[in-house]
Structures are given as C-alpha cells and as structure tokens.
Amino acid sequence: MYAVPDASPTPADPRGRIVAVVVTFDRLALLQRLLPVLLAEPRVAEVLVVDNASTDGTGAWLAGLGEPRVLSRTSAENTGGAGGFHDGMAWALERDADLIWLMDDDAVPLPGCLDLLLERDDLDFWGPAVVAEQDPQRRLCFPIRLPGRTRVVHDLADVEAAAVDGLIPGVVIPFNGVLVTRDLVERIGFPRAEFFIWGDDVEYLWRAERAGARIATVVAARFSNPATDDLGTPMMFGRTTYNHTPSELKHYCMARNNTVNLRTYRGAVFVLAFWVKTLWFYAFTRPRPARIATSARAALAGLRGDFTGHRRYLR
Template sequence: MLQRQLARLAEVPELDEVLVVDNASTDGTGAWLRTQPVTAELLTENTGGAGGFSLGLERAVERGADLVWLMDDDGLPERDCLALLLERDDLDFWGPAVLAAQDPSRLCFPIRLPGGTRVVHDMASVERAAQDGIIRGVLIPFNGVLVTRDLVERIGVPRAEFFIWGDDVEYLWRAEAAGARIATVVAAHVLHPATDDLGTPMMFGRTTYNHSPSDLKHYCMARNNTVNLRRYRGWPHVLMFWVKTLWFYTLTRRVPRRLPLSARAACAGLRGDFTGHRKYLA
C-alpha cells in the first residue's frame, strides 16, 4: 500500500517534501525507503499509529513546514485532492471526504451531520448537507487532513501514548477546544479500505458501536474512549459508552469475554495507565 501511495504522491505538484514514519516494520520497508526520494524516520520500536503521527507531525514542523498533510499508508488521495484542499485559506484543520475504496459512493467512516443526531453513510447525503462546498465542524482525521503550523504550535501533537484508536478523535476535540476552524471539503476525496464492523447498528438502530475483532484494537478503543469522553464530554458520556459496550457484547454481538477486557481497559484509562495494550502485541 505504501508503494502505491508514494507513487500517487509523486504526482502531486503542490507537495514540497514527503516524510514517512516507518513504525519498526519487519518486511523490508525501511530498507526500501532508503532508496526512495522521501525523508524517512525509521523507528526501532512499534509506537502504533498514534506514535507515528505524533513524531511525524513534530518532525514536519521542526523542518519548517507551515502546512502538513497527514495520512495513513492505506489511504489513496485522488490526484486533485490536495489542490482542492489548498483552495481554502480560512481553515486551521481540514480534510477530504473519506470514501470506501470498495464503493466510492459510500463513506468509509460514518459521520454525524452538524445540528442533529443523524448519522450518514453515503456521499450523496454529505454533498446535500454541504454549504459553500464544506461541512464545518466535521472531520475524519488523520486521513488526508491538513493542519497548520500555527495550530500545532498552539495545541501540540497527537498523544503518542494512545498507541492506536482515539488519538485522532482526541486531537480533533483538542483542536475544537482551542477554537480551531475545522471542516470537510466535500469535493476533495481520499479512498480508504472500509470495514463493515465500524459503525455497527445497535439499540434497535438508534446508535452504533465501533467493533473490532482485534483484542488489541478493542483494548485501546475502550481505554482511549474512556479517557477522551471523560476529559472532553463528561461523565454522562463515559457512562453511556460503558452501557453501550455492555449492551453490544451481551445482546448485539454476544462476545462475553470482551466485557472483562473492556473493564480492564476502562480502568487503565481512568488510572492514566497506557501500558496495558502491550500484552496484545504480536
């Protein structure tokens, strides 16, 4: 996927430099990166997506970047994506619509439209909701998003200790709390592999739950969601998340062993312990 992505980025004239964080890969990617016209940070320890984004954004700003375009290696921006994003000079943290690679008429990640509780999965609904070509206050980080140097200097970089899952939401909510101007530019697109488990309907279709078959991902999700909700949304939202977890794994998709794992993760989050995920690393 990285090779395909770098080939696409080579076709984007607006880029000044490409910086790749190799997260202690063992498949020869690090050696291959040394042969490519990119700046490579080769880590000796797997720090997860959160650690990669944290270090990458820090290094980009250190190297003098005024604007940083962030993405995972499994996203593929359309050739005009960055050009369309750069047409906006009135935002601090903004990005494209993230479409399912398997079906670009649908969103890869469902979003809640502003001003209500409606969650949409299709691109047509996003286009109808847009005003002046954007949806303000909505963003799916870190999938082809732009962040200004000024915002990074104000709020810092993503929390590396989150490892995976929730670091993007935490950074978005931190930016919101700082008064950042946030939006999705609906004409700009990134394709991303979709998974059917994200946004699984539950509670008779009234809400959704982000299930993952991976114990590692679920542990990080349960821990980091607890931390994020407690800090930015308050205890009622924390309790609702715990109720949803109990409901999902007892009624919606019965996996009883997930409940003690979820409890351990939530308690670790409340203690500020970000080491427990290591036992699930292969």
C-alpha cells in the same frame, strides 16, 4: 512496481511549504502504491515517512529509494499510529512545514484532492470526504454524524446534500488526508503518543475544537481508504451504532482511549453512556462475554492513566 513520476515541486507555493507525513507499518505494497501519488503533487515539498518498526522490508526499501523528496525514519519499536503521527508532525515542523498533510499508508488521495483542499484559506484543520475504496462514488469509509443531527450517515450523497458552501463545518476525519496549519500545531501540540491507536485522532480533533480551531470537511475533495463493515454497527434496535472491531488490540485501545477522551472533553455522563453501549453491544448485539471483561480492564486503565495494557496484544 514503484516509479517516480516526472514532477518537481514549485519553488514557492502561495500557501507556504507543504509537507506530507505518512505513517506506515508492515504494508510495503500499499506504501509503494501511495508514494508515487504524493510525488506527482508538485505542491508537496517533501514526504516524510515514519516507519513504525516494520518487519516486511519497508525500512530497507525506503533507505534505498534514492528519491530526494522522500525522507524516512524507522522507529526502534512500533509506537502505533498515535506515536507515528506525534513524531511525524514534530519532524514536519523541524522541516519548516507551513502546512502538514497527514495520512496512513493504506489510503490514496484521489485526483485534485490537494488542490481542492488548498482552495480554502479560512481553515486551520480540514480534510477531504473519506470514501470507501470498495465503492468510492457512493460510500463513506467512516460513518459520520452530521452537525445538528443524531443520525449517523454512511452514504456520500447524504454528506453532499448537507454541505454548506461546499463544507461540512466542524467535521473532519483526522489523519486521513487532512491538512493542519503550523500555527495550530504550535498552539495545541502533537497527538498523544501513549494512546497507540484508536482515539488519538478524536482526541486531537476535540483538542483543536477546544482551542477554537476552524475545522471542516471539503466535500468535493476525495480521499480513498479501505472500508470495514464493522464500523458503525447498528445496535439498540437501530437507535445508535457501535465501532466494533475483531481486533483485541484495537478494541482495548478504543475502550481505554474513548474513556479518557469522554471524561476529558465531554463529562461523566458521556463516559457512562459509552460503557452502557459497550455492555449492551457485547451482551446482546454480538454476545462476547470475554470482550466485556477486556472492555472493563481497558476502561479502568484509562481512568488510572495507565497506557501500557495494550502491549499484551502486540505481536
């Protein structure tokens, strides 16, 4: 049941106008869970919801909501998270946002998250520790590689132990409760809409790095997101990990977009290493010859600059 909290925005926040952007697709119940949490934040001036052509009644529900702090747009077609955040961030600038708070529909900021993030005034692109909804006190939702280390960590305790002045510098999980300044968006632009899903967030992070953005995770701030055991699957006798997904759509986009990102920001050696890992994973770790063929098609499409191939997997 959706209920509007008894909260109203402050007339003028010292950090400027804060606008939340939510991208949603066919998860009305989760959106109905998230919106009251955002509306209970008095520092959020508006919540902009980008509905990616949902078919579950989301558009009609949003149209009849009648909450002045919530604005919504329903896309003519599903443009994926990449297209949704591209359009949502552009919309936020049109709405005079000074800070944009980005998130998907299935996540929830935990109490105090935004206030803890806003305590930092020395960052351009920063976010909370993203914890697994199933075990928020101990487990990260997305495994991360800490600065200066080769090991990927999954436990919140490892992140807390590595924090410097409450931060993990240079590390953030993009589009999961992150804040980005208007100045940075105006300098580097919007996410690449053609990526559709998987890799658009990494590309935006690496683009921000290249532009000299100040990036960090605020460890005390927490953001809950449903976790999957497939991310960070160990391979090569535990020496590294691979982001496996059972979804053909997600894998195709990941293989294509990761090829593009690595070639653009890291170089040919990293592209080759990614291809070797993909071949090894689906030949030995989880043998699936058909997935190797899909990976090859996606990687070649990325090298050609063809961002249409994922459409065959849409339903």
